[in-house]
Amino acid sequence: MSKRIFHSAVILAATVALAGLAFAQTYGTKGYAPGAWKPDELPKALSNAKPFDAHDLSGVWSMPTKGFEKHSLTSGPLDLQHVPTEMKQNSFPPPMTAWGKARFDATRVSYGPRSVPPGTGNDPVSTCDPLGYPRAIWEANLRPFEFVMARDRVLQHMQYHDVWRTIWTDGRALPKDPDPAWYGYSVGRWEGDTFVVDSTGYDERTWIDHFGNPHSEQMHLEERFHRTDPDTLVVNMVLTDPKAYTKPWVSDTITFVNPKAAIFEEICAPSEENLFNDRIRDAAVGKSKP
Amino acid sequence: MRVKLLASSVLLVGVLAGVRPLLAHHGTGVAYEPEKMVTVKGTVTDWLWSNPHCGLLFDVTDTKGVVTHWGAEFGNPHQLSGAGFSKETFKAGDKITVSGHPARSGAPRMTFDHAVLADGTELSTRGVKGNGERDEANQ
Numbered sequence: 001m002s003k004r005i006f007h008s009a010v011i012l013a014a015t016v017a018l019a020g021l022a023f024a025q026t027y028g029t030k031g032y033a034p035g036a037w038k039p040d041e042l043p044k045a046l047s048n049a050k051p052f053d054a055h056d057l058s059g060v061w062s063m064p065t066k067g068f069e070k071h072s073l074t075s076g077p078l079d080l081q082h083v084p085t086e087m088k089q090n091s092f093p094p095p096m097t098a099w100g101k102a103r104f105d106a107t108r109v110s111y112g113p114r115s116v117p118p119g120t121g122n123d124p125v126s127t128c129d130p131l132g133y134p135r136a137i138w139e140a141n142l143r144p145f146e147f148v149m150a151r152d153r154v155l156q157h158m159q160y161h162d163v164w165r166t167i168w169t170d171g172r173a174l175p176k177d178p179d180p181a182w183y184g185y186s187v188g189r190w191e192g193d194t195f196v197v198d199s200t201g202y203d204e205r206t207w208i209d210h211f212g213n214p215h216s217e218q219m220h221l222e223e224r225f226h227r228t229d230p231d232t233l234v235v236n237m238v239l240t241d242p243k244a245y246t247k248p249w250v251s252d253t254i255t256f257v258n259p260k261a262a263i264f265e266e267i268c269a270p271s272e273e274n275l276f277n278d279r280i281r282d283a284a285v286g287k288s289k290p
Numbered sequence: 291m292r293v294k295l296l297a298s299s300v301l302l303v304g305v306l307a308g309v310r311p312l313l314a315h316h317g318t319g320v321a322y323e324p325e326k327m328v329t330v331k332g333t334v335t336d337w338l339w340s341n342p343h344c345g346l347l348f349d350v351t352d353t354k355g356v357v358t359h360w361g362a363e364f365g366n367p368h369q370l371s372g373a374g375f376s377k378e379t380f381k382a383g384d385k386i387t388v389s390g391h392p393a394r395s396g397a398p399r400m401t402f403d404h405a406v407l408a409d410g411t412e413l414s415t416r417g418v419k420g421n422g423e424r425d426e427a428n429q
Contacts, residue, residue, distance in 0.1 A: 142366075266366070272340035279338065280345040280361035284321050284399035290359045 036264055052230050054193040057154065060263055061233050061256035062144040072138060072209035073237055073251035093213045093249050100214055100244035103204075107212030114212070123212075124205065128268035130182040131158075132206025133165060133199070134221065134237065140256060146263050154188055154195070159263045167197050174200050180217050182206060195225040208239070216243035231258040322391045322401045329389040332360060337380035342366045346380060346402065348388065362390050362402040364415065373415050384408065 050056070074092040096104060107114075108121040115121075125131060136158040137145055143160035152170040157163070167188040178185050178201040186199035200220045208215050219241040227233050237251035282288040332350035344364035351357050364370055380386070385408045390400030404414035 266341055268342055269340070272338075273342065276338060276340060276343045276345050276363075279336070279347060280363050280399065281321075281343075283361060283397050284363075284393040284395060286395050286397060290361065290398050 036262075054227050055190060055195075056149055057147040057195060057225060057227055057233065058149050059230075059233075059258050060144050060146045060261060061140060062259040062261075063141040063254075063256055072211065072213065073134070073239060073249050073254075075252055093208070094245045094247040096214075096245055097243065099216070100241075103214035103244070104212055107207065107214070109210060109212040123210065124207070125210070125268075126273070128161075128270045128273055130161065130163070130203075130206060132202055133183050134223075134239075135207055135209055136160065136163060136165075136183075138209055143266060144256075144259065144261075144263060157263060159266050161268055162265060167199075174198055180204065184221075191224075193226060197221075197223040197225065199223075214244055215239070215241050218243045232256070233258075321393060321395075322399075323394055324391050324401075326392055327389055327403065328392040328400060329387060330360060331385075331387045334380045334382055334384040334386060335359075336382060337377075339367055339377040344370055344375075346388070346405075348386060350398070358398045360388070360398040360400070362388055362400050364402050370415065374413060375415075379413065 072092050107123070109115050109123060136143075139160070143158070145156055145158045148155040148157060152168065154167040154169055156165040156167060158165065163183060165183045165186060167186040169188045172187055174187055175185055180201055180203040182203050182205075184199045184202040186197055188195055188197045190196070198220070200218075202215060202217065202219050202221075204214070204216050204219075206215070207213060219239060222238045222240075224236045225233060226235075233256040235251075235254050235256070237249075237254070239245075239249040239251070241249075278288065283290040330348075330350045332348040334346065334348045336347040338345040338347075342365075344367060346362045346364070348360050348362075349357050350360050364375075367375075370376075387406045388400070388402065389405070390403045393399040402415055404412060404416065406412050
C-alpha cells in the first residue's frame with residue numbers, strides 16, 4: 001500500500017516538476033539580491049513561474065539604465081529656457097498656474113539646471129520624507145517596484161522606503177473627500193488587457209519628480225498599465241491638477257522591464273542620512289569642518 | 291517637429307553621456323567638479339555602509355606631518371555591491387590611495403571614483419548601474 005502511495009507521489013512530484021519546467025520560460029523571480037541570499041543559496045527553478053497572463057502584473061519592474069534621464073511623466077529637454085516655443089507643449093511640465101509657479105520657485109532641487117548643492121537644498125527626499133507617487137517610480141532603474149496581485153486589491157511595492165501602495169479592485173470609487181495621504185488613494189479596474197488606475201488625495205508636500213514640479217491635493221492621476229509580454233510592462237499616464245497646471249500633463253509611454261531580481265530592503269533611515277551629512281557631505285559645501 | 295524633438299533628445303543624451311550615472315545624483319555635479327580628478331594617499335578611519343549614501347573617511351598626512359581629514363562619498367549599498375564593495379571592504383587602519391572628483395569649495399571631500407588597496411587591488415565604481423548591475427562596456 002505504502003509502495004503504491006510512494007510511486008504515486010513520485011509520479012505526481014515529477015509531473016509537477018516537469019510542469020514547472022515547461023512554464024519556466026515565462027516569468028518568475030529569482031530572489032537574488034546582493035548582500036542577502038547568494039546565488040547558490042536560492043532554489044534552482046524560478047519561483048512563482050507560471051504561463052503568461054496579461055491580467056497578472058506580478059513581478060519586479062525596473063527601467064533600463066538608458067531610462068535614467070527619463071525623470072518624469074515626459075522626458076523632454078531639461079532646460080526649458082532654450083526649448084523652441086512650438087516644442088514646449090511636448091516638454092515637461094504643462095504651463096503652471098500662479099499657485100503652481102510659486103510652489104515650483106520655492107523648491108531648491110538637487111537635479112537638473114536648477115540644482116543647488118545638496119546641503120543647501122530642500123528636497124524632501126534628503127530628509128527621508130516620503131517621495132509620494134508617481135515620483136516613487138521614476139528611479140526604477142535603481143529602485144524598482146513590484147506588483148502583487150490579491151483578490152480585492154493590487155499592491156504596488158516600491159523598493160525605496162519599502163512602501164506599499166494599495167490599488168483597490170473591489171469596485172469602489174475614489175473617496176469623495178479624503179484626508180491627504182503621502183501615497184494617495186487608488187482604485188483599479190480592467191479594460192480588456194489594460195489595468196486602469198485612478199488615484200487622488202495626494203499630500204501636496206510631495207513633488208511630482210526630483211525637478212521640483214509641484215502638485216496640489218486636487219491632483220488626479222490616471223495610469224493605464226499593460227503587460228505586453230512576460231518581461232515588459234508599459235504605462236501611459238494623464239495627470240490632471242487644475243490648481244497647479246493649466247492643462248493636463250500627458251505622459252510618454254513609459255516602459256518597464258522585468259529584471260528577474262528581487263526587491264530588497266532599502267530604508268531611508270534619518271539617523272544614517274544625518275550621519276552621512278554630518279561626517280561627509282556638509283564639509284564639501286562648507287557647512288561643517290572636515 | 292518630431293525631427294527637432296529627436297535632435298534635442300540626442301543632444302540631451304550626448305550631454306548626459308559625459309556625466310557618469312552616480313554623479314548625476316543629488317547635485318553632485320554642482321558641489322563637486324566632475325571634470326577634475328584628485329588622488330590622495332591615506333589611512334582609513336571609518337567606512338559608512340548606509341542608505342542612501344555610503345562614505346569613506348580617511349586621514350592624509352603631508353610631508354610636514356599635518357593631518358587632513360578627507361571624506362569620499364559614494365552611491366547606495368546595492369549599487370556598490372555590484373562593483374564588489376561590501377560592509378567589510380574598508381577597515382580603520384587600512385592604507386589606501388583614493389581618487390575622485392574634488393569638491394568645488396576646495397574642502398577635502400570628493401566623490402569616489404576608484405581606490406587602490408595596500409595589496410594592490412583596485413576597486414572602482416565606474417560603470418555601476420542601478421541594483422548592482424555593471425555596465426560591461428564602461429568599467
